[in-house]
Amino acid sequence: MNSKLFWLSILGIIISFFGGFYLANSLNGNELLKLKAENEQLKKNITQNPQNNPDNTLSDEEIRLRIAEADSNPTNITFQRNLGLALLSYGIMKQSTELISESTRLLQRAYDNNPKDFDVVVALGNAFYDIGSLKNDGENFKKAREFYAKALEQKPDNASVRADYGSTYIFVNPPDFDKGSAEMQKALQSDPKNQRALLLMTQSLIKQNKTAEAETYLARLKEINPQTPSFAELSSQMAKEDKTIQK
Numbered sequence: 001m002n003s004k005l006f007w008l009s010i011l012g013i014i015i016s017f018f019g020g021f022y023l024a025n026s027l028n029g030n031e032l033l034k035l036k037a038e039n040e041q042l043k044k045n046i047t048q049n050p051q052n053n054p055d056n057t058l059s060d061e062e063i064r065l066r067i068a069e070a071d072s073n074p075t076n077i078t079f080q081r082n083l084g085l086a087l088l089s090y091g092i093m094k095q096s097t098e099l100i101s102e103s104t105r106l107l108q109r110a111y112d113n114n115p116k117d118f119d120v121v122v123a124l125g126n127a128f129y130d131i132g133s134l135k136n137d138g139e140n141f142k143k144a145r146e147f148y149a150k151a152l153e154q155k156p157d158n159a160s161v162r163a164d165y166g167s168t169y170i171f172v173n174p175p176d177f178d179k180g181s182a183e184m185q186k187a188l189q190s191d192p193k194n195q196r197a198l199l200l201m202t203q204s205l206i207k208q209n210k211t212a213e214a215e216t217y218l219a220r221l222k223e224i225n226p227q228t229p230s231f232a233e234l235s236s237q238m239a240k241e242d243k244t245i246q247k
Contacts, residue, residue: 058090063087063090063099066083066087067083067087067102067106070083070084070106074109077109077110077113077114080106080107080109080110081106081107081110081117081120083106084103084104084105084106084107084109084110084120084123085103085107085119085120085123087099087100087102087103087106088100088103088104088107088123088126088127091103091130092126092130095134097131097134097135100127100130100131100134101127101131103123103127104124104127104128104131107120107123107124107127108124111124115150116154118151118154118155121147121150121151121154122147122148122151122161124147125144125145125146125147125148125151125161125164125165126144126164127144128140128141128143128144128147129141129144129164129168132144132168132171133171138171138172138173141168141171141172142168142172144164144168145165145168145169148161148162148164148165148168149165152165157190157191158190159187159188159190159191159194159196159197160187160194160196160197162183162184162186162187162190162197163183163184163187163188163194163196163197163200163201164196164200165183166179166180166181166182166183166184166186166187166200167180167184167200167203167204168180169183170200170203170204170207175207177204177207177208180204181201181204184197184200184201184204185201188201193220193224195221195224195225195228198217198218198220198221198224199221199228199234201217202214202217202218202221202234203234205217206234214234218234
């Protein structure tokens with residue numbers, strides 16, 4: 001994960017920590033203004049002084065305290081939502097299935113309160129998707145698919161969610177390449193320049209040993225964003241597949 005996502009995660013946690021506490025204690029207008037000023041100062045300090053947290057980590061104690069606070073006040077849905085979203089981002093950045101799993105508990109509470117909260121629905125899909133990726137677990141991909149399907153009921157033209165939905169058919173055993181490719185093609189029809197859709201389509205084609213077609217999508221991705229982090233890795237994968245086919 002890039003540093004931008006990390007700082008967004010930290011800011012989300014800062015805002016949710018303070019937000020949950022003060023919402024629970026019914027701040028008046030003056031206190032809210034003071035809190036806003038404090039958050040802006042924290043944001044400024046983080047932006048200008050990244051060396052304050054050189055290893056991009058939060059302490060286990062900080063995380064446990066916030067999770068315990070959420071568990072002790074499960075009816076504070078705003079706190080569950082904000083902390084769940086922040087914890088998910090941080091867990092993905094740290095590649096921690098434990099933290100991502102904790103985020104699903106909090107996000108589930110927010111979802112149960114409001115199943116139409118699009119961001120929460122997608123976040124739950126992303127959480128199970130990443131757990132599936134980290135654990136190579138098809139069941140979590142299936143759970144992710146269920147939430148992506150719910151999100152697409154609200155926004156059927158969301159190309160990134162559509163692509164993730166389609167890829168859940170690819171990363172299970174056995175894969176269903178036809179269904180997966182059909183969904184990712186729908187994503188690219190909605191948004192031909194969607195980088196997530198192009199990336200996942202390339203990965204899908206590589207898994208099918210269709211390197212020539214994969215190169216077409218990879219070229220489109222490179223044209224849109226030459227700095228795509230996965231570009232070198234995908235190129236390497238295609239080269240390996242070509243050698244395998246030639247043998």
